[in-house]
Amino acid sequence: MATYPSGALQARINELEEALFITGLIFQNLSDGLIFVDHSGEISRMNMAMEKILGTKEEAVRGRPLQEVLGNGELCHLLVAEPGVNGFSFGGRQYDVEIIELKDKQRGGLGLVAVFRDVTERQGLERERSDFLSMLTHDLKSPLTTIMGYTALMKDGSMGELPPRFKEPVDAIERGGKRLMGSIEDLLTLSRYDTGMKDPDFMPVELSDVVKSALEAIAPDAARAAKKLEFKSEPGLPQILGDQKQLERLVMNLLDNALKFTPGRGEITVELKRTATGPGQDADAVLLRVADDGIGIPAEEIPLLFDRYWRGRMSRGLRGSGLGLAIVKCVAEMHQGAVLVHSEEGKGSEFSVVIPARK
Secondary structure (H helix, E strand, C coil): CCCCCHHHHHHHHHHHHHHHHHHHHHHHHHHCCEEEEECCCCCEEEEEHHHHHCCCCHHHHHEHHHHHHHHCCHHHHHHCCCCCEEEEECCEEEEEEEEEEEEEEEEEEEEEEEEEEEEEHHHHHHHHHHHHHHHHHHHHHHHHHHHHHHHHHHCCCCCCCCHHHHHHHHHHHHHHHHHHHHHHHHHHEEEEEHCCCCCCEEEEEEEHHHHHHHHHHHHHHHHCCCCEEEECCCCCCCCCCHHHHHHHHHHHHHHHHHCCCCCCCCCCEEEEEEEECCCCCCCCCCEEEEEEEECCCHHHHHHHHCCCCCHHHHHHCCCCCCCCHHHHHHHHHHHCEEEEEEECCCCCEEEEEEECCCC
16 A cells, blocks of 8 residues: 655545546436435435436435336336346436446446436437428439430330430430439438338349349440459358348448449359358358449548448549448348448459348
């Protein structure tokens, strides 16, 4: 144990008192509600924000059982049994409740602290944003469908033979319309995901059929860009339970991304094979791998790839909204799947999507 001269000891005591004062001040003035519960389930501390949430003072509840104070058995069970972040409605408000276990190497479990973050207004704004997005995309999709319909009629000769000088402009209209329709579908997918529609129209799907359809759709663009497309599929793959339309968005976005970031006469490889969802488990999932030999991704940008609207330095000068990979992640998660990335700058990228074959 350290020893101090009397003057130094008093200075050290003053320092500790000041540190405790500042810590207490921060604790009391946090906008989030904090409540400390000891190992026996009794309340030991809470801050002013938590007093406001509960409508009572700390002195009135200190030493009392948590369930007695909250009067909500489900919330108490959540706090005690499920560390992490959980959404919960309490007292007419919506909270993100984060539960943190307090442990010490010598003394073991000391209890827990629960952080109540009021997200009522934020969730209201998110609902309004989602409603506006749905309305906007619907209003855009209706006239675009008309444009695409008439474009198809002109191309197939239903409106008379198309003069040669009009062929290139009509093709450009069709390509632009398809890109815009893809962007609208991306926004609708995000809106569906954000509003909790995680299992839309699920039915048995052959992922190989989805990939073949996507490859056929992107083949003209690949041919114009002099890119080689290669597809390999393991026989006897299990069906997956999913939304075929959303899975097509996932594959198309991966292919479009690979095409965009593969300059020159590059090659894009698509592979399907059976895999396991984890170590020691049966091969009960399908792995979709899309690899290219393009420009690759800087290592520091890989953690940001799936953020919405984010575009890296390699994207400068290229078309895109920054939503493609965010859509891939959302659709994979809708199907209880995950996305893995391996890339090296200057040597290409590989995206792997693992989707369990759910029954």
